[in-house]
Amino acid sequence: MGHHCCSKQKVKRGLWSPEEDEKLIKHITTHGHNCWSSVPKLAGLQRCGKSCRLRWINYLRPDLKRGSFSAQEERIIIDVHRILGNRWAQIAKHLPGRTDNEVKNFWNSCIKKKLIAQGLDPKTHNLMPTSRPPATVAGPNASQFNHPQPPTTPFTISSPSKSYDAMKSTSMEVDLSMVNSLPPSSLPFHEANNISMSSYQYMDCSSVMMGFKDHNSHSSIDFTNSSSTIDHANISSSSFQPPGFMDEASMWADAVDTLEAQKQNEAAVIAQQGNVQEQAQHLVGYNEANEKGLEMDAYNSAAFDLEFMESALMPCRVFCSGSAMEQLQWDC
DNA sequence: AAAAACGCCAACCGCAAGCAA
DNA sequence: GTTGCTTGCGGTTGGCGTTTT
Known part of the structure; x- marks a missing residue:
């Protein structure tokens, strides 16, 4: 069964030969592809347009990595x-x-x-x-780790009620320090909006995440809002809106809403298990920790959850770049 | 060495959206 | 509103190279 574009033609299927590739490249580079359905005929290929398009996009495009x-x-x-x-x-x-x-x-x-x-x-x-299974820890600090998962989250992305000190006291130090060491996101968002990596990296992500006003008093994205959602109206009221900003900002605002709802319970687990790993690393290191009764499972799960924690912060990184834009606006 | 199992990935398929007539 | 066509997307397949038995 063929496609619309090639149902009346005898088309070749399967892997592309170097000769076919060459024909397609030559055609696209000289004539472009205004209409894929006409490409095979014009390029002298026994393929359907859909196949040509796929081959170009997935394999022959010059900008592919x-x-x-x-x-x-x-x-x-x-x-x-x-x-x-x-x-x-x-x-x-x-x-x-x-x-x-x-x-x-x-x-x-x-x-x-x-x-x-x-x-x-x-x-x-x-x-x-x-x-x-739930991680269990033996040894002198076992009681610190072996309690049931707390029913409430130690933080939320836009929680208005948690102070920075409160955050730190709920074992988030390791995560906070990690935030600022995160590699810059490769989201094309930054490039599209001329946000330099240096200004992006300069922003104190953890403060933004915590809803701190200090660094972001000029930010139109109000993380201290009592609502768990981002204030879209405030975002749109910004006079500094590079192309693509609203789409991206709205998408990520929605995404964070979803993320927050999904991850609140897990945050408690992460914080607790993060402590397990931190404690293990700080006290002894992996092997010794094992000898001392820190189960591999506990260690591994904590290590992974820390990794998860990092990824959960991605939206924050994006919002940081939003704040960076506001900062630029203010500075100007 | 040979066969079987596995893993990767290019390519295909079907569907849906968008658009023009 | 309907139809036909094109494009784009996500799921899936099948070929081929590699690893295991």
């Missing part, structure tokens, strides 16, 4: 997938030179398995309840 995914790219995929789900085309837009097909394949062949191995549901990114 070949080779394996970097750790940062993997991080971004996980971050964005957590929020957007299997919207590969959207995810790929955050990875210059990568295609949706490539991202999808990488997810299915690699990341998915990693998440499952770490006890996470790759669809929801939530901990799979039956996949990992």
